[in-house]
Amino acid sequence: MHPFDLETTDRLLSTTRAVRKRLDLDRAVEPETVHQCLELALQAPSGSNKQGWHWVVVTDPARRAALADLYRRGFDPYHAARRRQLADGASEQDLRVLDSARYLRDVLDRVPVHVVPCIEAEVPENAPPRFWISLMGSIFPAVWSFQLALRARGLGSVLTTLHLGHADEAAALLGIPRGVVQAGLVPVAYTLGTEFRPARRRPLDDVVHRDGW
Secondary structure: OOOOOHHHHHHHHHHOOEOOOOEOOOOOOOHHHHHHHHHHHOOOOOHHHOOOEEEEEEOOHHHHHHHHHHHHHHHHHHHHHHHHHOOOOOOHHHHHHHHHHHHHHHHHHHOOEEEEEEEEOOOOOOOOHHHHHHHHOOOHHHHHHHHHHHHHOOEEEOOEOHHHHHHHHHHHHHOOOOOEEEOOEEEEEEEOOOOOOOOOOOOHHHOOOOOOO
8 A cells, every 4th residue: 555646646746847838927826825835845855954945935026027137147148058059959859948948038027926945055165066966955855845836736837047147136136145045046837737748758777777887
């Protein structure tokens, strides 16, 4: 006897997508729904169980517009470089993702809720890779739990990071204090339709290495 309904659980895990084009820009999101999802996110594990998470929930239109502007300033050079990189060998999926990303860039200010996940940390000068791996490993499980909880309630989201090149400006905009690191920006909205399919992925045997590489 399994403790959970595996069919429902597996469908949730396999169909929680990065949602951009299917975000409903015109439907309001109830604050209590976001609150419920964040309550569930707080059950995620964190390094040494420090639970240093913070979540900035942004619904004010002016602040959303300002965050969207910071995002666009990070997106545009990335998008141009990515298009050059793919110029001679872009797959159909690559082009779909680029088109979807460009759509989000254009409408981000209209997405009704922006959530900025943050984590307490004093970042050492020239922090080594292991520092960032450990730090992000303490916030991303909670972000994913938040996204799963949203999906279960008919909402979509996508974890973005392109505004982080202007994180200091975002911190000033949102009053985020020193000693708190932003880990991304999660646009949140109800989805246009609730049916999503599992994505096409590489065969498992291509990526699993047993007892060594």
